[in-house]
Amino acid sequence: xxxxxxxxxxxxxxxxxxxxxxxxxxxxxxxxxxxxxxxxxxxxxxxxxxxxxxxxxxxxxxxxxxxxxxxxxxxxxxxxxxxxxxxxxxxxxxxxxxxxxxxxxxxxxxxxxxxxxxxxxxxxxxxxxxxxxxxxxxxxxxxxxxxxxxxxxxxxxxxxxxxxxxxxxxxxxxxxxxxxxxxxxxxxxxxxxxxxxxxxxxxxxxxxxxxxxxxxxxxxxxxxxxxxxxxxxxxxxxxxxxxxxxxxxxxxxxxxxxxxxxxxxxxxxxxxxxxxxxxxxxxxxxxxxxx
Numbered sequence: 001x002x003x004x005x006x007x008x009x010x011x012x013x014x015x016x017x018x019x020x021x022x023x024x025x026x027x028x029x030x031x032x033x034x035x036x037x038x039x040x041x042x043x044x045x046x047x048x049x050x051x052x053x054x055x056x057x058x059x060x061x062x063x064x065x066x067x068x069x070x071x072x073x074x075x076x077x078x079x080x081x082x083x084x085x086x087x088x089x090x091x092x093x094x095x096x097x098x099x100x101x102x103x104x105x106x107x108x109x110x111x112x113x114x115x116x117x118x119x120x121x122x123x124x125x126x127x128x129x130x131x132x133x134x135x136x137x138x139x140x141x142x143x144x145x146x147x148x149x150x151x152x153x154x155x156x157x158x159x160x161x162x163x164x165x166x167x168x169x170x171x172x173x174x175x176x177x178x179x180x181x182x183x184x185x186x187x188x189x190x191x192x193x194x195x196x197x198x199x200x201x202x203x204x205x206x207x208x209x210x211x212x213x214x215x216x217x218x219x220x221x222x223x224x225x226x227x228x229x230x231x232x233x234x235x236x237x238x239x240x241x242x243x244x245x246x247x248x249x250x251x252x253x254x255x256x257x258x259x260x261x262x263x264x265x266x267x268x269x270x271x272x273x274x275x276x277x278x279x280x281x282x283x284x285x286x287x288x289x290x291x
Contacts, residue, residue: 002032003124005106009038009093014114015046017270020283022050024118028264036104038063038096040070040089060092063099065201079202087205094212095204102185108133111178111213115270116238119286122264127179127237134179134234135220136213141172149174152211156218159203160188161195173217176267177238180216188219239263239286247274249281256285 006025010018018037025035034054039047041059051057060070060077067080068087075089087095101109108124120126127134142149149172153165189200192215196203204210221230239259241247247255247268259266266286268274 002034002106004029004033004108004110004122005104006033006035006110006112007038007097007100007104008035008112008114009097010043010047010114011039011089012043012046014270015043016276017114018047018050020117020280021112021114022055024265025112026054028118028120028122030123036100038093038100040075058096058100060096063096063103065199077205079205082202082206085206085208088208091205091207091210094210095201097212098185098189098204099201101180101182102189104182106182109180109182111180112265113176113267113270116177116265116267117283117286118265119259119283120264120290124179126264127234129232129234132231133181134237135217135231136173136175136178136235136237137217137221137230137233138172138235139233140169142168142170144168148209149211149214151209152214153218155207155210156215157222159192159195159207159215160219160223161191162218162222171217171221174211174213175235175238176240176269177265178213178216179237184220184224185216187224188216191219191223234262236260236262238265238267240267240269241272242269244269244271246272247278247282249278252278252282253285256282256289259286259289 008021022035034056036056036058037047038058047057068077071078071086076086077092078086097111150168153170157165192200192203241255268279268282
């Protein structure tokens with residue numbers, strides 16, 4: 001069994017971001033590591049050039065049951081068995097991460113958004129402590145003013161058949177780079193199906209507001225955690241900038257200079273619309289730091 005695979009959902013507007021990420025995957029992971037990119041078929045021509053021994057292009061239809069179809073020209077998908085509400089593109093990307101992660105025959109999958117770049121050699125050991133794969137877990141990271149995160153907790157518990165969450169603060173499991181165990185993902189799918197009486201994908205897609213990382217984290221800590229010690233936490237694997245305002249060159253270099261010794265990746269949010277030359281200055285600075 002291969003140790004690691006990388007999964008990235010992407011689309012045309014993020015093609016340049018994906019190019020930087022893919023180059024870093026080729027540089028900083030083993031020759032056996034395959035980068036799996038999930039795209040809508042409308043972006044096939046843009047991403048086809050990456051296909052090869054270390055990059056597998058997946059279109060949505062390859063991972064969806066036949067009763068799902070795209071509501072062109074909108075970024076919406078419809079479950080023909082229960083058409084309302086339609087599935088928004090952002091939710092569908094999450095669904096397909098789960099579907100693909102469960103399918104892969106590897107020890108662990110690394111889920112990386114397009115705006116992530118690896119900056120150090122990356123293996124499963126990078127996210128392992130005491131022989132166990134870590135979980136991104138930020139204790140008390142969800143505060144009462146984080147309405148969407150609070151809702152994601154609520155929805156995750158409903159899908160998993162758990163009692164309602166206590167009042168905030170709650171644990172945050174959402175991040176730009178994460179590691180999942182495929183066997184755990186499959187167990188999570190079964191739990192959702194058993195709880196809802198529906199195919200896990202249909203149950204997941206029926207929710208307007210949901211987070212795949214929150215669902216996985218709550219499952220690991222509160223379902224599997226009932227009978228086994230929860231895995232160790234690691235919140236330092238990726239150096240992140242979530243701000244939605246553009247960085248200038250000085251700010252980008254200062255951000256890169258704060259790269260921690262455990263970080264194997266950095267992320268400047270695509271939503272910040274940071275200029276390409278500024279973003280790449282930060283990447284180059286990280287390369288200088290890591291040697």
